[in-house]
Structure formats: structure tokens, C-alpha cells
Amino acid sequence: MSVQSQSADDYVLMEAIAAGDPTAMDRLYNKYSGLLLAVCQRIVNNRTDAEEVLLDVFWELWRRASRYEAARGAPVTYLITLTRSRAIDRKRSSKTGSLHQVDIGEMANLNLPANQAADNPGKAVEFAEQGALIRSAMESLPGPQRKALEMAYFDGLSHSEIAAKARLPLGTVKSHIRLGLIHLRDILRKG
Amino acid sequence: MICQQASELIPLYVVGGLSDNEARQLQSHLATGCPGCNAMLTEFTTVGASLALMLPQAQPNPDVHASLMARIARHTDNTEPRKPEQSWRWYAMSGLAAAIVLAATLMAVSAYWYRMIKQKNQQLAAMQERFDAVKSNLNSLTANYRSAVQTAALLQLQLKQSEMTRKMFMAKQLQVVALSGKPVDKHAVGRIFYNAKTHMWQFCAMGLKPLPPTKTYELWFITKDHAKKAAGTFNVNASGDGMLTAAVGQNMDQISAVAVTDEPAGGVAVPTGSIQLIGTVQ
Ligand SMILES: [Zn+2]
Numbered sequence: 343m344s345v346q347s348q349s350a351d352d353y354v355l356m357e358a359i360a361a362g363d364p365t366a367m368d369r370l371y372n373k374y375s376g377l378l379l380a381v382c383q384r385i386v387n388n389r390t391d392a393e394e395v396l397l398d399v400f401w402e403l404w405r406r407a408s409r410y411e412a413a414r415g416a417p418v419t420y421l422i423t424l425t426r427s428r429a430i431d432r433k434r435s436s437k438t439g440s441l442h443q444v445d446i447g448e449m450a451n452l453n454l455p456a457n458q459a460a461d462n463p464g465k466a467v468e469f470a471e472q473g474a475l476i477r478s479a480m481e482s483l484p485g486p487q488r489k490a491l492e493m494a495y496f497d498g499l500s501h502s503e504i505a506a507k508a509r510l511p512l513g514t515v516k517s518h519i520r521l522g523l524i525h526l527r528d529i530l531r532k533g
Numbered sequence: 534m535i536c537q538q539a540s541e542l543i544p545l546y547v548v549g550g551l552s553d554n555e556a557r558q559l560q561s562h563l564a565t566g567c568p569g570c571n572a573m574l575t576e577f578t579t580v581g582a583s584l585a586l587m588l589p590q591a592q593p594n595p596d597v598h599a600s601l602m603a604r605i606a607r608h609t610d611n612t613e614p615r616k617p618e619q620s621w622r623w624y625a626m627s628g629l630a631a632a633i634v635l636a637a638t639l640m641a642v643s644a645y646w647y648r649m650i651k652q653k654n655q656q657l658a659a660m661q662e663r664f665d666a667v668k669s670n671l672n673s674l675t676a677n678y679r680s681a682v683q684t685a686a687l688l689q690l691q692l693k694q695s696e697m698t699r700k701m702f703m704a705k706q707l708q709v710v711a712l713s714g715k716p717v718d719k720h721a722v723g724r725i726f727y728n729a730k731t732h733m734w735q736f737c738a739m740g741l742k743p744l745p746p747t748k749t750y751e752l753w754f755i756t757k758d759h760a761k762k763a764a765g766t767f768n769v770n771a772s773g774d775g776m777l778t779a780a781v782g783q784n785m786d787q788i789s790a791v792a793v794t795d796e797p798a799g800g801v802a803v804p805t806g807s808i809q810l811i812g813t814v815q
Contacts, residue, residue: 362648364605364641371598376590384588393597400601404608415578422582430549469586476587494548495584501550516545523544527580 360407385429430498602637712812
């Protein structure tokens, strides 16, 4: 199971949003705002900034939904990728932005808020299952691979920045990231 | 760049962090449309995005939703005057957040449907217009068809008449009676062509004055004992021409003269009008 196996309904919602249907936007927001806010918070490390980025992402989606290309992946992949990119932009432009170094393995052990995705419990279960799969896949990675991957994806650091922080050769960092993602891909393929 | 180099960079590319030069080279390879590398990019983009799923989901403040839907409502209903942009924080701490979300959503939705309905109505009006045009074309074609059918019937009739006329003029026993309009109008003339074998005759008149619809011309056979026998009524066209074809009830030998009078429409049994044409049978 992966983000790719999200319901086909998302494609319909994206088309309706591109056609200017606000009900579709309402539904997409209810479905994914919790997930996307988590991405924003993890990256910008500030609740208020994270919510502003979230609002900007959905607003951008409303105005430019036609930019989405189904051939490049599922709508949820697009949403996550767009959100990550905007959150990293915000983090870089913000003077208050500080590097977030929480170990994701620890975060994974936190319980989800009881009221998350309250108006769509079925969806919450699905994310929980996928989340558990990804978490266990990440936990199965060697520590340096996992950290390199997190620093690249969530902290938006360049390979040389990661190399400097982790005190590792640049080539090693690249190979950690590559191997980590390939391992993750193999697990998702079996998913 | 070859596919093997590209495939090593793709996993690094999706999590960011490639040098500008590497990223540019990879992008230009992907832009060639290489199917294998593009498929790999799609798969690794999905793998990268999957990392987000391990994060514990957050619960956004309802004000974010309210602010989004309010923006969309203003954006959708572009007839509404633009208000100065208010930060979503304006809604923060407001107990009315849920109501605002609902109102904003309804506004956006109704503006959307208003636009859709307006658009559909315009399409409907255009279709109606096209339908009317087709209908009017059809009506004119139907009228053309009717007039063609009438013309064909008329031509057929004329053909039949000319055939009869030809037969009549070619008959050996043809007798001609000349009528003149001298008493009233010297330009008016008439002829009777009589076939003694078939007892058919044909009368033609030329140069008679057209009559009002309340009147008609009537042809009379006058016997030797001065009895006037009605032989039929006819009208003339705008140039004063008229025709009459009939079978004679009796032998033409008994007829001494032929006359045309103007009579009330429908004709009469005994002449009441004035003589317009007259001729004697030799
Ligand atoms: Zn290639």
C-alpha cells in the first residue's frame, strides 16, 4: 500500500477543482489538510507558519489546479510534493526558521490526536495503516541512511550540508539517500 | 546524459539536494521524454511523498478552512466587490468559525452554480437559436416542395391540354367559327375549333377585358330558331386570354351563331349581360 493507492475519487476532485467547483475543494481540504499540516509543521517547525503555508498551498491549488499532471503521480503525491516545496521555501525565507532535528523514529511512537480527521474516520485508518508501513520501513533502515533521508526530505538540506552536519563524505551521503529510498520503494512495491 | 547516470540521480532528485548542474542535466534528459527514466521519476516521487505518511497527522485550526473558503468565495463570485485581504488570523478566537466556514462555503458553492447555470442557459439559448434556424429552413424547403409539386401538376395539365389541342387541330373534319368583338371592342377576337367526328370543340378568346371576381364570361350557342343555349363560362387572364373545351350536346349543324356575354359569376341559364363577342357559323 502506498500513497499511489489512494481512491480514484481524488482524480475527480482535482478535475472539479480545476473547473472551479468549491465543494470539491472543501472535500479535498477535509481529506488532506491534517496530513499536509503535519508536513508543514515538520518542515517549518512553527504552528502558525505551518497553517499559513497550508492555506497558501490550498489557495495555490485552487488557482492552479490545472498544473497537476496525472502522469506524474497520484493527486496526494502532488499535494505532498507541493506542500513540502512551499514549506521549504517558507523555512528558507524565514529568519526564525531553525533546523528541526527530532528523530522521526521517536515521533512515530507518539499517539495520533484522538480527533484527527474527525469527519472522515475511514480515511484516518487508511493513513494510519500506510503510516505504520512507512514507519516500520524507516525503522528497518540503518540509522545513518534514515537520518540522511530525513535531513534531505524534511529539512531541505543539500547533500553537502548533510555531509557537513553528519561529518560524512559527500559520496556516502548520496549513497545513503539513494539506498534508503530504494529500500523504501521495494517495501512499498511489496506493500 | 545516459539512462544509467540519470537513474542514479533520480532518487536524489526527488528529495532535493542535487547541485544545480546535476539537476539541470537530469531535467534535460527527462525532457527528452525517455520513458524509463520518467517512469522511475514518477515512482520515486511517490516514494518520497510516502515519507509524509509517517508523520502524526495534525488538526488545522478551523479558521484556516474558513479563510480558504472565504477567499474562494470572493474569487468565485467576481461580481462581488473585492474587500481588502484579511488575514485568516482575523477569524482566530472567534466562536463563529464553523458558521463562517459554512457561510463561505455556501457563498462559493452558490456563486459556482450560478455561473454554471448561467453558462448552461447560454448554451441552451444558442441551441434554441440553431433549432429555430433549422426549422425555418425546413419550412422554406417544404414550401418549395409544395410549389414544385403544384408546378408539376400544372405542367402535366398543360401538357394534356396541348395534346388535346394538337389532336383537335390535326383532325380532318375541323370546322372553325370566328368571333369578333366589333360591337364593343374591335381588339377582342374569339375562335371555335369544332371536330365534327368527335363532336369536341375548343373555344379560345383573346383581348377581352379582365372581369371583377363577381362576374364571368359565358359562351352561348344560338340555334337557327334563335334559342340561346349556355355552352359554359370562362374567365380571362390579365392579358385578356381565355379558353373553354367541351363536347357539344347537339349537332353543330343546328347552330347558326356563337356569342359571349358578361354575366354574374357562376353563369346564368338565359343571357342577361351585353354581347362581348359574336360570330356566325358558316
Ligand atoms: Zn533515460
